[in-house]
Amino acid sequence: MAYLTVTDGVKQFTGFRALNGVSISVERGEFFTLLGPSGCGKTTLLRAIAGFNDLTSGSIMLDGQDLRAIPPHKRDIGMVFQDYAVFPHLSVFDNVAFGLKPRKVPAEQIKTRVAEALSAVHLQALAERLPAAMSGGQQQRIGLARAMVINPRLLLMDEPLSNLDAKLRIELREEIRDIQKRVDIATIYVTHDQEEALAISDRICVMSAGHIEQIGTPQEIYGNPQTLFVANFVGTLNTLADGEGRAKLLAELGISANAAHWTIRPERLSLLEAGQGAPSGAVALAGTISKFTYLGREAHVLVDTPAGALVVQVSNPALGAVRTPGEAVSVLVERSALMAFDADSKRLSLEG
Amino acid sequence: MSRKFDFWTLVMIGTWGILLLLLFIPVGSVLLSSFFDTSGNATIENYLRFFAEPRFQRAFINTLVVGFGGLAGALLLGSIMAFCISRFQIKGSRFVSLLAILALVSPPFIGAYSWIVLFGAGGVVRAWLRDFGIMMPPIYGVGGILVVFALKFYPFVYLMVSGALSNVNRSLEEAAEGLGLTPLQRTFKISFPMVFPALTAGGLLALIQSIADFGTPRLLGRGYNVLATEAYTLYSAEVGSNMSMATTISVVLIAVSLVFVLLQRFMSRRNVYHGNMINKPTKIKLKGWRNVLAHFAVYFIGLCGAMPVIISVIYSLRRTNGPVFQDGFALQSYERILFNLGDVVRNSLTFSASAVVMIVIVGTIVGVLVARRTTLNTSLLDGAFMIPYVMPGIVIGIAYIAAFNTGPLVLTGTASIIVLSIFIRRLPYTVRTTSSALRQISPSLEEAAISLGYSPFQAFLRITVPLIVPGIIAGGMLSFVTAINELSSSLVLYVGSTITMPVRIYLLILDGDFGTAAAMSTILLVLSGIAVYIAFRLMGRNEQALL
Numbered sequence: 001m002a003y004l005t006v007t008d009g010v011k012q013f014t015g016f017r018a019l020n021g022v023s024i025s026v027e028r029g030e031f032f033t034l035l036g037p038s039g040c041g042k043t044t045l046l047r048a049i050a051g052f053n054d055l056t057s058g059s060i061m062l063d064g065q066d067l068r069a070i071p072p073h074k075r076d077i078g079m080v081f082q083d084y085a086v087f088p089h090l091s092v093f094d095n096v097a098f099g100l101k102p103r104k105v106p107a108e109q110i111k112t113r114v115a116e117a118l119s120a121v122h123l124q125a126l127a128e129r130l131p132a133a134m135s136g137g138q139q140q141r142i143g144l145a146r147a148m149v150i151n152p153r154l155l156l157m158d159e160p161l162s163n164l165d166a167k168l169r170i171e172l173r174e175e176i177r178d179i180q181k182r183v184d185i186a187t188i189y190v191t192h193d194q195e196e197a198l199a200i201s202d203r204i205c206v207m208s209a210g211h212i213e214q215i216g217t218p219q220e221i222y223g224n225p226q227t228l229f230v231a232n233f234v235g236t237l238n239t240l241a242d243g244e245g246r247a248k249l250l251a252e253l254g255i256s257a258n259a260a261h262w263t264i265r266p267e268r269l270s271l272l273e274a275g276q277g278a279p280s281g282a283v284a285l286a287g288t289i290s291k292f293t294y295l296g297r298e299a300h301v302l303v304d305t306p307a308g309a310l311v312v313q314v315s316n317p318a319l320g321a322v323r324t325p326g327e328a329v330s331v332l333v334e335r336s337a338l339m340a341f342d343a344d345s346k347r348l349s350l351e352g
Numbered sequence: 353m354s355r356k357f358d359f360w361t362l363v364m365i366g367t368w369g370i371l372l373l374l375l376f377i378p379v380g381s382v383l384l385s386s387f388f389d390t391s392g393n394a395t396i397e398n399y400l401r402f403f404a405e406p407r408f409q410r411a412f413i414n415t416l417v418v419g420f421g422g423l424a425g426a427l428l429l430g431s432i433m434a435f436c437i438s439r440f441q442i443k444g445s446r447f448v449s450l451l452a453i454l455a456l457v458s459p460p461f462i463g464a465y466s467w468i469v470l471f472g473a474g475g476v477v478r479a480w481l482r483d484f485g486i487m488m489p490p491i492y493g494v495g496g497i498l499v500v501f502a503l504k505f506y507p508f509v510y511l512m513v514s515g516a517l518s519n520v521n522r523s524l525e526e527a528a529e530g531l532g533l534t535p536l537q538r539t540f541k542i543s544f545p546m547v548f549p550a551l552t553a554g555g556l557l558a559l560i561q562s563i564a565d566f567g568t569p570r571l572l573g574r575g576y577n578v579l580a581t582e583a584y585t586l587y588s589a590e591v592g593s594n595m596s597m598a599t600t601i602s603v604v605l606i607a608v609s610l611v612f613v614l615l616q617r618f619m620s621r622r623n624v625y626h627g628n629m630i631n632k633p634t635k636i637k638l639k640g641w642r643n644v645l646a647h648f649a650v651y652f653i654g655l656c657g658a659m660p661v662i663i664s665v666i667y668s669l670r671r672t673n674g675p676v677f678q679d680g681f682a683l684q685s686y687e688r689i690l691f692n693l694g695d696v697v698r699n700s701l702t703f704s705a706s707a708v709v710m711i712v713i714v715g716t717i718v719g720v721l722v723a724r725r726t727t728l729n730t731s732l733l734d735g736a737f738m739i740p741y742v743m744p745g746i747v748i749g750i751a752y753i754a755a756f757n758t759g760p761l762v763l764t765g766t767a768s769i770i771v772l773s774i775f776i777r778r779l780p781y782t783v784r785t786t787s788s789a790l791r792q793i794s795p796s797l798e799e800a801a802i803s804l805g806y807s808p809f810q811a812f813l814r815i816t817v818p819l820i821v822p823g824i825i826a827g828g829m830l831s832f833v834t835a836i837n838e839l840s841s842s843l844v845l846y847v848g849s850t851i852t853m854p855v856r857i858y859l860l861i862l863d864g865d866f867g868t869a870a871a872m873s874t875i876l877l878v879l880s881g882i883a884v885y886i887a888f889r890l891m892g893r894n895e896q897a898l899l
Contacts, residue, residue, distance in 0.1 A: 050799070050803060051802075052799055052802075071807075072799075072802050072803065072808075073802045073803070073804075073805050073806055073807050073808070073811075074805070075803075076805070077803055078803065078804075079799070079800065079803040081796040081799070081800060082796075083794050083796055085794060085796035085797050085799065085800040087797060087800075087801075087815055088819065089818050089819055098801070098804055099804030099805055102804070102805035102806055102810075103805060143800075146800070146804070147803075147804075150804060150805070156803075
């Protein structure tokens with residue numbers, strides 16, 4: 001039996017259903033991410049686990065115990081908030097020590113445990129300061145230390161990095177990951193940032209409109225999306241336009257499956273050099289360049305083809321490799337790169 | 353969980369109970385009484401009489417005249433001061449702000465009397481000018497009332513507009529400059545529209561206060577009667593006291609101020625241009641005669657506004673023989689208060705203190721209710737708390753007499769009735785400040801405490817309460833200022849043993865004993881000043897909180 005399980009979780013608000021039969025299971029020490037656009041129900045699920053709003057129906061079990069029967073303050077769950085929720089009238093030290101007091105930890109131990117927690121988040125030098133004037137990154141470090149220091153049974157994080165700037169976000173997410181591995185605590189992390197989810201998680205649960213689209217490792221989510229929603233939400237996606245060009249391409253690749261949506265990731269496409277032939281299992285698709293966007297470590301080439309406009313991602317573009325609009329090119333499409341989805345947006349297998 | 357639900361249900365019921373007893377029943381009694389004649393028959397005769405009799409028509413028109421006159425005067429003085437202080441470098445601008453606060457916290461009828469001392473029939477300045485052969489008309493009548501209102505209520509406009517002006521992002525004016533607008537065009541097309549809501553909101557506040565004011569037209573009017581003074585005259589006349597006519601006028605007064613209170617709230621809600629404040633406005637250093645003119649304007653307005661305070665302090669120290677002033681200085685007036693009028697000071701202090709304690713406790717609990725449990729019921733409650741804003745003090749007094757003179761609960765002549773009348777007038781302020789303070793505290797703070805192992809009640813106690821307490825105490829201090837300066841409702845409600853300082857001052861002025869009145873006013877000012885000082889210490893110097 002898994003450490004934490006949510007079974008058939010339903011949350012009904014007046015007029016709309018935020019969670020519609022959600023079931024997840026999280027293992028001990030696992031870093032589990034709820035990923036989805038705003039309004040998909042990920043925060044509602046997190047808050048139900050924390051106890052701030054109860055489910056309408058369904059069960060939440062933690063280590064064999066029914067969580068829904070326990071009031072939130074007795075659940076022993078650490079939480080990190082999007083707006084940091086640092087107590088402005090308490091010093092950094094007192095913020096972190098706050099959760100140890102109701103646990104009746106002796107004063108001497110409080111000192112050492114808070115000091116440990118603060119040094120884990122690199123704030124030991126600021127212990128006596130008030131948090132009001134501190135930066136967002138520092139405040140969230142306080143929030144993290146405060147949640148970890150009580151050795152909770154479960155750690156919940158509600159978009160903890162979304163109010164921080166890009167560089168700091170990457171730095172802090174690495175720290176969160178390292179600390180979580182070190183203390184080996186089951187963590188549920190909510191985010192709408194797919195890159196963050198891929199970087200930090202053991203497993204990702206992609207949600208949309210109150211239900212689960214797919215649960216899997218970052219590799220499975222990105223490399224083998226099971227629904228069109230997941231494929232679209234995580235990473236970028238080219239969709240082949242319905243029509244003769246697509247039919248011809250599929251015929252040339254020898255694919256006969258009957259699917260509603262045919263998609264392909266930009267990085268699985270490449271531009272064919274002049275005079276080069278297509279290898280086996282691939283087809284060269286003739287087209288003209290309509291736009292070239294240089295992004296430093298990669299470049300995006302938008303090509304008009306008979307199968308629709310396709311973005312081709314070129315890694316490490318050379319300095320002189322500027323493509324001009326109007327140039328005729330061939331796009332190399334590999335058979336294995338194609339992903340097909342049926343009319344219900346479910347992934348179709350192309351094996352055989 | 354269920355126990356907490358019970359607690360808040362209880363609070364909800366209790367709040368409606370308080371409102372019913374202290375607000376709906378008195379207001380209902382006023383309304384009811386206005387539809388009965390003196391012998392107890394149901395009639396609309398009173399209203400017909402109100403609109404037919406020239407005396408009442410005149411009072412109605414006079415009320416609008418002093419209202420709009422007060423608005424115009426306050427707008428003129430307030431916007432000049434606000435513009436100069438927020439746009440030019442004025443030496444001692446903090447001192448000028450302090451003068452504005454002084455004008456705001458001093459009771460208005462002291463202003464009236466001080467101006468009589470200077471410009472009345474036997475006024476000091478008039479006498480002095482007469483020596484030079486300059487004849488000046490005495491200050492009585494509508495002109496005097498408007499001068500006092502303008503000088504007393506300009507701080508409303510000044511504080512609101514200077515707040516708005518210092519929030520206008522300088523980039524906007526720079527952008528307009530870049531687009532080729534002249535400084536004058538910039539002022540009218542960019543700055544003025546930005547502060548227009550603040551101007552109107554401040555001006556309307558001055559208008560509402562002018563309409564409600566009783567002491568000034570009473571002392572300075574000399575036959576120029578307004579609705580507030582007419583209501584009081586009808587109520588207090590020893591022969592032919594006419595309660596039903598007094599209540600009819602009260603209803604009209606409520607209706608008039610309701611219109612402007614609603615307008616004021618509408619305008620202040622529009623008063624939100626939250627630009628980013630990266631580019632703060634800078635203050636220009638004026639040169640030459642412009643600099644002299646700006647300084648003169650600011651100090652002239654500030655000192656004139658604070659003149660009543662200055663006069664009171666000086667006259668309180670003058671040597672007296674009975675009520676007649678002599679040359680030289682002495683502490684006789686204070687001695688007289690100490691030996692003869694100690695109980696008045698004690699009354700004021702105990703009434704105000706008990707009202708404030710009740711206001712703070714009840715206001716905070718109800719504020720939490722309004723902020724945290726938003727249901728239809730609480731938004732109704734929020735609306736009901738508007739009503740005391742609309743009620744001029746005279747009307748509250750008359751309403752309390754109408755409700756508690758007979759019937760199951762007789763309170764007239766007691767200290768409680770004065771305390772309760774202050775309580776209900778100031779309660780909405782605390783409810784509002786508490787609930788808005790609570791709304792600014794992120795709910796995740798309490799949730800964080802809960803997740804760390806504190807029960808919801810403990811989380812509230814340990815996190816939310818410490819964060820709102822300084823604001824609550826500061827609000828209580830400001831309520832104390834209002835409470836201890838309250839004249840008009842206490843004047844209707846007092847009896848010999850429950851006389852308060854403002855009532856005593858008013859009576860002393862009528863008796864011509866200005867030395868003692870000035871000394872008592874000075875004591876009142878010192879008490880108010882201490883309370884404002886404590887409030888500013890607790891929440892930072894925030895003049896806007898005085899509005």
